[in-house]
Amino acid sequence: MTSITKKLLAWYDQEKRTLPWRAEPPTTQDPYKVWMSEIMLQQTTVATVKGYFDKFLKRWPTVMDLASAVQEDVLAEWAGLGYYARARNLHKCAQMVAIDYQGQFPTTYQELVKLPGIGDYTAAAIAAIAFGESKAPVVDGNVERFITRLHRIETLLPQAKKEIKAETLSLTPKDRPGDFAQAMMDLGATICSPKKPKCLLCPIQTKCSAFANGDAETFPRKPAKKTKPTRRSLAFILRYEDQILLVRRDDSAMLGGMLGLPHTPWVERDTLPDLGESLTYSPGRGSFIKAGETSKHTFTHFHLITDIYKTSLTNKINIENGEWVRIKDIKTAGLPTVFMKMIKSISD
């Protein structure tokens, strides 16, 4: 075992960890909890995940329970967490584990990585943390940062990935590979941070090339990001008595499978049709009036500005994939944040 590995594990052991999905040794890690937490943690912070993890475990305590759920319920519980393909794949994966593996998660990287929603990182993490695999290096954003600083790897991501994995593998101990993976990730989250790394507190400071060179913060090296375009749309709030019309979105659409408001396509700033044309996207043909403030929301790859129009209907219409929801139930209906913002922006 390298001295870096020893120092990292020693540092990890003297930290207090209270994450709900982490068992204390010698308790065995529950693969279901490890899997659930790793899926939720993809591109998502620990603080955000905690509440969702508790909700999911309480409602579906085992993978068999989750496999038996209906997709709409899983998506509704996931609402607000983002990257909704994760929720669709979570459900599908649970059903595959239930049917193809009799409710027992496969134990190897090679089998895990075949399951929906489990990619290179997550398969390695589950294999290491739940099953003690030491041959599959666990490399997430934290590890990329830690390793590129440790060795001052100047290659741009993602090209540097291969070298990072090789270095990670050479540090990973046969004993406690899961703890070591978590140690690297915890160090990356708390000390080897993206901005203003706390090198003075770092247990491997004397081993770190970037610290010696005084340029830790410049790693990892990445290509410049493109600026996000702005798109516009109109959304429609149709009321009948105390209810609002929502629409179940196609699985293939953005926010796929989720409930949302009816709206025009999201288009570049200059190509938005006028209200008259836009109403062809509305299920109603009532007298719409502009409502509340313009709603703004930023997705991964574009900004969205939406004007809200509302109308009150005197008779209830029924449309394909439409669902009437009582206003008092909106908060628990399972709406993505972009639609919650729109509804919130009209103050009536």
Add this chain to the structure above:
DNA sequence: AAGACGGGGTT
């Protein structure tokens, strides 16, 4: 290899 895919916290 590059782009799509959410949302919230930090800087």
Add this chain to the structure above:
DNA sequence: AACCCAGTCTT
């Protein structure tokens, strides 16, 4: 406003 995050999937 830009950057980041315990990434995966599709093209």
